Amino acid sequence: MxxxxxxxxxxxxxxxxxxxxxxxxxxxxxxxxxxxxxxxxxxxxxxxxxxxxxxxxxxxxxxxxxxxxxxxxxxxxxxxxxxxxxxxxxxxxxxxxxxxxxxxxxxxxxxxxxxxxxxxxxxxxxxxxxxxxxxxxxxxxxxxxxxxxxxxxxxxxxxxxxxxxxxxxxxxxxxxxxxxxxxxxxxxxxxxxxxxxxxxxxxxxxxxxxxxxxxxxxxxxxxxxxxxxxxxSPENQMKTAVLCGRDTVQIRPGSKQKRDLEALRENLHEGEVMQNPFLLSYQTDKHRMIFFQDGRVLIHGTKDITEARRLYHKILG
The missing domain is CATH 3.40.50.720 (NAD(P)-binding Rossmann-like Domain)
Known part of the structure; x- marks a missing residue:
């Protein structure tokens, strides 16, 4: 069988x-x-x-x-x-x-x-x-x-x-x-x-x-x-966009959320992390990721949406 x-x-x-x-x-x-x-x-x-x-x-x-x-x-x-x-x-x-x-x-x-x-x-x-x-x-x-x-x-x-x-x-x-x-x-x-x-x-x-x-x-x-x-439904699926004139992809979750930047920081053990009251910056060898409280992420260092999504899920699951 x-x-x-x-x-x-x-x-x-x-x-x-x-x-x-x-x-x-x-x-x-x-x-x-x-x-x-x-x-x-x-x-x-x-x-x-x-x-x-x-x-x-x-x-x-x-x-x-x-x-x-x-x-x-x-x-x-x-x-x-x-x-x-x-x-x-x-x-x-x-x-x-x-x-x-x-x-x-x-x-x-x-x-x-x-x-x-x-x-x-x-x-x-x-x-x-x-x-x-x-x-x-x-x-x-x-x-x-x-x-x-x-x-x-x-x-x-x-x-x-x-x-x-x-x-x-x-x-x-x-x-x-x-x-x-x-x-x-x-x-x-x-x-x-x-x-x-x-x-x-x-x-x-x-x-x-x-x-x-x-x-x-x-x-x-x-x-x-x-x-x-x-x-x-399209509104519940992740939105991605290559920012005009920049080597950057923006990723926005399909549903509204408020990201806990402190909790995120505790899980980042490699790379350089900087944070202010509005966002968290995570720098690796090749990319810089900016996490906003509203759930958006800017991934600098690539125009490839598939690569950007891979990096996003690598950190956030």
Whole structure:
């Protein structure tokens, strides 16, 4: 049965490479990998499919992962897409998938995945990992609460791997849960699904399993009785613009927010940081990022919107 199944993985970082390798070794029929980034030396500590040669060549992660996976199991059909998956791309990819694994690095994409999964009735498995902490939850459209429901009750965002790091055992623990749930879905053993939010902190010896049935909301705009799929609407998607005459990209979140600059500063451990009551400036070797209280960010040193979005999510998740 596995050989007839098609899995889509969004993200080829720590979670994505680990899950992809396990699924390819298990012998699924088809795997599609989507990622917008390239391999860097700092990735090798936690992203298991890549080598120093990949980093030195700045190979796109999706391509490097595909080449490595083909050497592991050549019977699996593997597609690699170098792209920043937005609504149009997600809708096209979802129509060919039996299951989606979340291995992305930002909630903007996750919320779009959540809405598209409801439209096309495709299950997906949420996963997140930072430091020694990780969590996972399986979402079955029409049955379980969706990620939008969960966000009303449980804070799932925060720090990123690039600001506080991550230990490899925590990555493997998350993907152990994700891939096990994936295999249950792929062989259609739905009765064995965990149906709980799993969270843990390996360093502090904590493990929690929370039943989420009561979190499902009939008025949820993503999975409720009258869904509007808000995260697919243009006004809720990130706005980007190259500033005229400047080597700068402005990024503005889709929804209004008030950024806590003090909390952001605490998570910035490399580079030069300057702050006044109105903004925070973060200088790295190649770029300067200006964070405003209203959520806007100016990224100096590039006119490439894809690169700017990558830098934005690298800091803010």
């Amino acid at each position: 596995l050989m007839q199944k098609r899995v889509l993985i969004i993200g080829a970082g720590a979670l994505g490479t680990s899950s992809a390798e396990q699924l390819v070794r298990a012998g699924i029929g088809s795997l599609t990998i989507v990622d917008r980034d390239y391999v860097e030396m700092s990735n090798l500590q936690r992203q298991q499919l890549f080598s120093e040669n990949d980093a030195q060549a700045r190979m796109p992660k999706a391509i490097a992962a595909k080449e490595r996976l083909r050497k592991i199991n050549s019977d699996v059909y593997i597609e690699a897409h170098i792209m920043d998956a937005q609504r149009e791309e997600l809708e096209e990819l979802f129509q060919e998938a039996d299951l989606i694994l979340d291995a992305t690095d930002n909630f903007e994409t996750r919320m779009m995945i959540n809405d598209v999964s409801q439209i096309y009735n495709v299950p997906w498995i949420y996963g997140g990992c930072v430091g020694s902490y990780g969590l996972s939850y399986t979402i079955i459209p029409g049955e379980t609460p969706c990620l939008h429901c969960l966000l009303e009750s449980i804070p799932l965002g925060g720090a990123t791997c690039d600001t506080v790091g991550v230990i490899s055992p925590a990555v493997q623990m998350v993907t152990a849960h994700q891939v096990t749930e994936a295999l249950k879905i792929l062989v259609e053993d739905y009765d064995s699904l965990h149906r709980k939010l799993i969270s843990f902190d390996l360093w502090n010896n904590q493990y929690t399993s929370i039943k989420m049935d009561n979190v499902k909301r009939p008025d949820c705009p993503s999975c409720g009785e009258k869904p509007s799929y808000p995260f697919l």
